[in-house]
Amino acid sequence: MKDEAIYRRLFRTALLIRLVEERIIELYPSDKIQSPVHLSIGQEAVAVGVCDGLKPDDLVFATYRSHGFYIAKGGSLDAMFAELYGRKGGVSGGKAGSMHLAAPEVGLMGSSAVVASTIPHAVGAALSFKRRGLSQIAVAVFGDGATEEGVYHESLNFAALMKVPVLFLCEDNGLAVHSHRPVRQSYRLAEHAASFGIASRRLEEGWDMLAIRQATLEAAAKVRAGEPFVLEIVTSRYKEHVGVGEDFHFNYRTSDGVDAWKRRDPLIVDQKLVATLRPDIEREIEAAVAFAEASPAPGRDELLADVI
Amino acid sequence: MRKLDYAGAIREATTQEMERDSRVFVYGIGVPTWSSIFGTTKGIPEKFGKERCFDTPISEDAMTGFGLGAAIRGLRPIHVHIRVDFMILATNQLINMVSNYTYSTGGKLKVPLVVRAVIGRGWGQGAQHSKALFSNFTHIPGLKVIAPTTPSDMKGMMIAAIRDDNPVICFEHRWLYWAEEDVPEEPYEIPLGVGRILRPGKDVTVVGLSWMNVEARLAADILAKRGVSVEIVDPRTLAPLDENLIVESVKRTGRCIIADCDWVDSGFSAELSARINEKCFGKLKAPVKRIGFAQTPAPTVRELENEFYPNAKTIVHAVEDMLGLEAANLDGEDFFSHERRFRGPF
CATH class of the missing domain: 3.40.50.920 (Rossmann fold)
Structure with missing residues (x-):
């Protein structure tokens, strides 16, 4: 397939993610989504490029900021909106909400609101693939802040010892809630990975979906051959850490960095393609919202189900 | 029937389940080493190889999350902690992840994970080697918690725990390892939740x-x-x-x-x-x-x-x-101490 066709496919998915999240922003004041949302606006290229570089049965273990990965992995849009609405038709019947979004049927495993907690899950799944002679790989998705948790270090160590097919994917937006990297990190991720014998790559062009896809294809090939790999992708979180607004007025960061990023953001730059794709995507989103609106609320039976 | 001690009951249950089901594996700090967790894993690495019985880094938290990941992808891990005091380093995974994983995924993903924790009094082992902490875990919905006392209960409940599709935490008091009684040789289950x-x-x-x-x-x-x-x-x-x-x-x-x-x-x-x-x-x-x-x-x-x-x-x-009885003089009675290992029978 020519790059142009691939680009169009990636662009469509990225635009879908952005428009879904923009619809969430519109809906949020209505209080129909009664739980925290962590928007990935600005970071869509990572989810899209990575998931397109994976095989459909590769697994992704992600975070509370996973609307993008859910959609990029092919999760049902109807079930996603119903989940955000907390309805029976939700992908987890309303028990996951935005923060624990999971769609194992398309390879998105349970996500976590506790930073770094799903990283070892990917290592365990990868061991299962290896033991059973499968060619699948597991991808641990986390932010740069997660690398400060001990479990990140522990997981890299064990993955290297066991030589399991796991890709450690760091979405580096430089922020942990409202804290910048210089107050948090005294190490360099690549050097840390290298100390375990794990190869790594840092991609600065986190707006470039094709470059991310290519980097993922290359990294996944190494991982599939049995070597863990760390792929760091620089990206930009446009919105506040949690919620649907912006946060520049809190003065912990300026809008300069985000503005510079927006000037390269294909979803902003390529308005012609946006205009072409938008109507169809909007119809898809409206159908999903209507599905959520019509889905019944869960009750006591659902509360008590699936505990043990 | 032959006599078997409590450690032997765990070993036999684990071995029989590993023979029956190739998805079962056992791991943890020191598990395949000569000390073999009070003998409970003795002979298992020789019989099943290092792929199914392995040592780990001293990384309780990651190793628990690793177990979850393996469990949701078709394996049936048994994770062993030689002290419950060390297992609390894994409480993020146990309490934030393992316990609610099935619930949060709307029942789509089960976590058939057994976590064994050695509890109890040793010999001058002090504040970090002597806890039980039952209620820290019974407090949490989504975890099954067992604490068998007798060797025959242990064997049947361990087998039931390994076959269970839910996470099960098994507390083992170290003084019980030497307890002996008649234990059936064939595999059997004692259902969890029955006193x-x-x-x-x-x-x-x-x-x-x-x-x-x-x-x-x-x-x-x-x-x-x-x-x-x-x-x-x-x-x-x-x-x-x-x-x-x-x-x-x-x-x-x-x-x-x-x-x-x-x-x-x-x-x-x-x-x-x-x-x-x-x-x-x-x-x-x-x-x-x-x-x-x-x-x-x-x-x-x-x-x-x-x-x-x-x-x-x-x-x-x-x-x-x-x-309302008067306190008896117990001077002539023989009480247990670590120096006098309890052998049973039950």
């Missing part, structure tokens, strides 16, 4: 947890000589609890002493006491009495250990007090 009357009686019910059932038996023997009939109930599974068995026993005797090898304050004994009061209120002839650790950190020196830990003597005096 057992270890000894029938009519005057007072003693609900014993783990090792305290051994102490309760000794206490019951001593009290029998004075004409007091003690019923001992071993819940075996703490969550889900076989509440009915305990309630029916207390309704029959009208008196209840809960003997725990853990702290009393906010401990599992508090949960038991609350349930008994709720369900047996009109039938109780005396307030429920709880026995457990002194509310201090575990001391190291023997003199303080003797003050800290309850034993059969504590139970005997509690029963006497509840029945």
